[in-house]
Amino acid sequence: MKVLKRKPELCIACHACESACSTTWFKEDNAEKSCIRIKEGEKENVIVSCTQCGECIDVCPVQAITRDKNGIVRINKSICVGCFICVGFCPELAMFMNDEYIEPFKCVACGQCAKQCPTEAISIEQE
Amino acid sequence: MNIEKLKSAHKLLKEYKYELGKIERGYTNRTLYINLGDNTIKEKTVTQLMKDKFIGGKGFGLYYLWNAVTPDTKWNSPENEIVIASGPVGGITQYPGSGKSLVCSLSPLTGMPMDSNVGGYFGPLLKFSGFDALELQGKADKDVIVFIDGNSGTIRIEEAPEEAIDSHILGEQLTEMYAENEEDKRNISVVSAGSAANNAYIGLLNFTFYDVRRKQIRLKQAGRGGIGTVFRDKKIKALVVKFAGVKGNLNNPADQSSINKAGIKLHKEIHDLDDKQNRMRQVGTANIIEVMDQYDLLPTHNYKFGGHPDTYKISSKVFTSMITQNTPDGCWYGCSMSCAKAVDRFELKTGPYKGQKVIVDGPEYENAAGLGSNCGIFDPYAILELNFYCDTYAVDTISYGTLTAFLMECYENGIINKEITGGLELNFGNSSASLEMLHQMARGEGFGKLAGLGIRNLKRIFVEQYGADPVFLNDIGMEQKGLEFSEYMPKESLAQQGGYGLTNKGPQHDEAWLIFMDMVNNQIPTFEDKAEALHYFPMFRTWFGLNGLCKLPWNDIAPADNKLTEEPAKIPDHVQNYVDIFNGVTGKKIDKNELIVQSERVYNFQRIFNIRMGYGKRIHDAIPYRAMGPVTAEEYLSRQERYDKQLKELVGFNPEGKTTEEKMAALRAYRKDQYEKLTDAVYKRRGWTMDGVPTVEHLKAIGMDLPELVEVVKKHL
Ligand code: SF4
Ligand code: SF4
Ligand code: SF4
Numbered sequence: 001m002k003v004l005k006r007k008p009e010l011c012i013a014c015h016a017c018e019s020a021c022s023t024t025w026f027k028e029d030n031a032e033k034s035c036i037r038i039k040e041g042e043k044e045n046v047i048v049s050c051t052q053c054g055e056c057i058d059v060c061p062v063q064a065i066t067r068d069k070n071g072i073v074r075i076n077k078s079i080c081v082g083c084f085i086c087v088g089f090c091p092e093l094a095m096f097m098n099d100e101y102i103e104p105f106k107c108v109a110c111g112q113c114a115k116q117c118p119t120e121a122i123s124i125e126q127e
Numbered sequence: 128m129n130i131e132k133l134k135s136a137h138k139l140l141k142e143y144k145y146e147l148g149k150i151e152r153g154y155t156n157r158t159l160y161i162n163l164g165d166n167t168i169k170e171k172t173v174t175q176l177m178k179d180k181f182i183g184g185k186g187f188g189l190y191y192l193w194n195a196v197t198p199d200t201k202w203n204s205p206e207n208e209i210v211i212a213s214g215p216v217g218g219i220t221q222y223p224g225s226g227k228s229l230v231c232s233l234s235p236l237t238g239m240p241m242d243s244n245v246g247g248y249f250g251p252l253l254k255f256s257g258f259d260a261l262e263l264q265g266k267a268d269k270d271v272i273v274f275i276d277g278n279s280g281t282i283r284i285e286e287a288p289e290e291a292i293d294s295h296i297l298g299e300q301l302t303e304m305y306a307e308n309e310e311d312k313r314n315i316s317v318v319s320a321g322s323a324a325n326n327a328y329i330g331l332l333n334f335t336f337y338d339v340r341r342k343q344i345r346l347k348q349a350g351r352g353g354i355g356t357v358f359r360d361k362k363i364k365a366l367v368v369k370f371a372g373v374k375g376n377l378n379n380p381a382d383q384s385s386i387n388k389a390g391i392k393l394h395k396e397i398h399d400l401d402d403k404q405n406r407m408r409q410v411g412t413a414n415i416i417e418v419m420d421q422y423d424l425l426p427t428h429n430y431k432f433g434g435h436p437d438t439y440k441i442s443s444k445v446f447t448s449m450i451t452q453n454t455p456d457g458c459w460y461g462c463s464m465s466c467a468k469a470v471d472r473f474e475l476k477t478g479p480y481k482g483q484k485v486i487v488d489g490p491e492y493e494n495a496a497g498l499g500s501n502c503g504i505f506d507p508y509a510i511l512e513l514n515f516y517c518d519t520y521a522v523d524t525i526s527y528g529t530l531t532a533f534l535m536e537c538y539e540n541g542i543i544n545k546e547i548t549g550g551l552e553l554n555f556g557n558s559s560a561s562l563e564m565l566h567q568m569a570r571g572e573g574f575g576k577l578a579g580l581g582i583r584n585l586k587r588i589f590v591e592q593y594g595a596d597p598v599f600l601n602d603i604g605m606e607q608k609g610l611e612f613s614e615y616m617p618k619e620s621l622a623q624q625g626g627y628g629l630t631n632k633g634p635q636h637d638e639a640w641l642i643f644m645d646m647v648n649n650q651i652p653t654f655e656d657k658a659e660a661l662h663y664f665p666m667f668r669t670w671f672g673l674n675g676l677c678k679l680p681w682n683d684i685a686p687a688d689n690k691l692t693e694e695p696a697k698i699p700d701h702v703q704n705y706v707d708i709f710n711g712v713t714g715k716k717i718d719k720n721e722l723i724v725q726s727e728r729v730y731n732f733q734r735i736f737n738i739r740m741g742y743g744k745r746i747h748d749a750i751p752y753r754a755m756g757p758v759t760a761e762e763y764l765s766r767q768e769r770y771d772k773q774l775k776e777l778v779g780f781n782p783e784g785k786t787t788e789e790k791m792a793a794l795r796a797y798r799k800d801q802y803e804k805l806t807d808a809v810y811k812r813r814g815w816t817m818d819g820v821p822t823v824e825h826l827k828a829i830g831m832d833l834p835e836l837v838e839v840v841k842k843h844l
Contacts, residue, residue, distance in 0.1 A: 058453055058454075058455070059455055059463070060455065061339075061455045061457055061460050061461070061462075062313070062339060062460065063339050063340065080375075081220045081373050081374060081375055081460045081461070082220055082221065082374055082375020082376065083220040083221055083375065083390070083460050083461030083463075084221050084375075084387060084390055084391050084394060084461070085394050085455070085461060085463045087391050087394065088390075088391050088392075088393070088394020088395040088397070088398050088463060089394060089395075089398045089463065097387065097391070099383060099384040099387055102374055102375040102376045102383070103375075
């Protein structure tokens with residue numbers, strides 16, 4: 001299974017990953033629409049992103065979230081009813097939403113962000 | 128199940144086409160009227176007055192009911208209506224508990240308007256199909272089904288002779304029949320009753336939702352007050368609504384963002400804290416069984432006592448192990464509180480479905496206490512079996528539990544005997560007798576049929592036919608206004624006695640549950656404090672019913688810092704959430720005070736409706752003494768130390784050297800007087816006369832001095 005791996009100690013908070021992600025999926029450079037978020041801390045930065053743990057699969061009332069054959073947890077937007085339980089229940093706080101859309105969004109380990117990261121703080125790995 | 132055969136037996140009585148609606152800020156601005164007597168189907172416009180004064184949900188229900196009936200209308204008069212409505216907030220998917228339907232009708236038990244709050248998808252799907260409410264009037268000749276297709280804009284009344292009556296089968300049959308395929312089943316909700324509702328006055332309505340994981344329907348109950356009996360009297364077999372395309376913004380809210388924000392905040396709270404607080408996600412409302420026992424609040428043996436050494440056998444731990452875990456059991460989308468628990472593959476041991484493996488929707492606390500401890504039954508399997516049969520037969524578990532407990536006490540006191548019961552040995556603890564009585568109720572036979580008339584009628588019959596002592600029966604028969612008490616022991620909490628007694632529809636805890644505030648935490652010591660609580664909480668809780676909301680996510684979870692707030696019992700943070708989601712949907716700008724006034728209008732309307740029907744006065748707010756104190760020496764002696772101490776410290780009566788009878792009499796006089804004083808204080812706070820009639824000044828002050836209301840109250844001032 002492909003997963004985005006994080007090494008926060010290498011993160012310099014340039015936010016390039018956020019730009020890459022939102023541009024890929026929403027055609028817009030806007031961190032509020034990114035599936036990866038960098039929280040700047042005093043000592044260390046925190047990289048918030050999905051671990052593909054699958055907890056959100058079990059809380060979705062309409063089974064809109066499933067794991068695909070590559071192990072990636074995906075949302076089927078056509079059946080999602082926009083309840084955002086998955087947003088509130090994600091242990092990583094890595095299920096995101098934006099008021100412009102009525103469905104949530106999450107990392108699908110596409111790797112576009114990792115390509116832009118100057119320090120290799122994030123990378124796509126096979127588990 | 129041969130669905131084609133069932134379907135081919137249908138006869139179309141009426142088809143009606145309508146323009147699909149558009150929801151604006153929570154309202155479709157249109158309701159649906161159906162008369163089953165002459166098959167009229169028509170649309171009505173929601174007026175500004177309705178929205179301003181009645182908001183929606185049970186406000187709309189009571190408003191239509193008022194216009195439909197006269198003071199002479201009985202529950203089984205053709206003009207009596209069943210009104211089902213969501214509410215402006217109903218159908219949002221982000222905030223837990225936002226999919227309730229409110230059902231109103233004149234009750235066979237009370238003769239007054241009844242309202243019941245129920246989960247399942249019907250209310251929201253009805254709204255998305257284009258209607259803020261559905262009015263059902265008249266009576267059909269033969270069993271009919273009303274089908275609303277919210278995607279094609281079609282309504283059909285079909286004669287339906289062959290389907291089952293019992294809900295667990297009928298719900299499946301109709302879901303299968305009206306869905307195009309498996310995927311489509313989630314778009315269907317069925318409302319149905321069951322065979323006991325053909326006979327008993329305590330019939331309920333089941334509302335379904337389709338559980339996509341179990342691939343079966345689930346049943347949620349509009350339980351109280353016999354609305355299922357009215358439904359069957361109208362010869363309605365079922366209502367079916369179908370709407371495909373639910374999304375999170377169909378209410379077209381004024382401000383989706385504020386709804387999202389409040390919803391996600393509460394989801395997080397539930398995720399982080401539910402395990403530490405009430406464990407609603409694991410075991411639902413049954414989490415409190417042992418807590419109630421511990422505080423002497425779990426009704427046992429017809430409310431004689433508040434606890435029992437055997438309670439551990441039906442504790443929440445026992446039920447947790449029987450309930451299927453880790454499934455999203457919300458009764459509408461977005462309810463992360465997820466209390467709609469179920470026991471799967473439960474094998475029935477009795478009755479017509481013996482041997483079948485079924486889903487038991489529950490057990491909820493009320494069922495465990497009512498069907499269980501109150502009847503001295505501490506067998507979890509028997510409780511689940513009773514729970515299942517009550518639901519599918521359409522019997523209100525609360526009324527059933529409370530009236531069975533009453534019958535058991537009558538039986539043990541020799542007021543009724545085996546000859547009268549047709550052989551049923553109704554001793555406390557006899558679960559087989561309780562089950563057999565329930566099956567009789569469904570078959571419309573024997574003593575079970577009689578029992579279904581409810582405690583008020585049973586008291587009369589026992590006095591008239593078997594020479595029972597009316598004073599004793601009135602003391603121990605736990606009903607008021609004709610409705611059976613729900614399952615909390617109110618003896619040691621005066622505020623809760625008021626919470627049961629000073630209600631509109633009868634002794635149901637959905638108006639006020641003050642036992643902990645009052646008895647355990649002593650937060651409302653004076654009459655004025657209690658009166659304030661008996662004003663605020665009933666009004667606050669009424670508001671859920673105006674909006675299509677559930678009460679549980681308000682205070683069955685609390686923010687981590689709730690205790691530090693000024694009024695923890697109100698959960699101020701959640702009150703603000705409700706203000707935010709209401710404003711978010713409707714675009715209005717209410718605050719927490721206006722929220723209370725919105726409720727006050729409808730609450731006073733309902734009180735005046737009761738008065739119009741010949742009730743709703745002070746005498747109707749009296750409660751049986753069993754709810755206030757020890758009726759029998761057995762009860763007194765079981766808590767002698769407590770009562771003796773109270774006599775000394777509160778009553779100023781020295782118990783030493785007195786007989787139990789003398790002590791009981793002194794305590795009784797004191798407690799009755801306390802209840803009267805409380806009643807005075809509450810009426811005053813609510814703006815009512817000492818006879819319980821809302822004054823014209825008060826109606827003016829809350830903006831509810833509608834001419835038809837003033838006309839009613841004037842006769843009683
Ligand atoms: S979004 Fe959250 S819950 Fe879902 S797989 Fe990713 S980390 Fe797990
Ligand atoms: S927001 Fe959509 S994907 Fe998430 S839990 Fe709700 S329905 Fe499922
Ligand atoms: S808390 Fe329970 S009853 Fe209320 S809406 Fe949620 S699942 Fe339904």
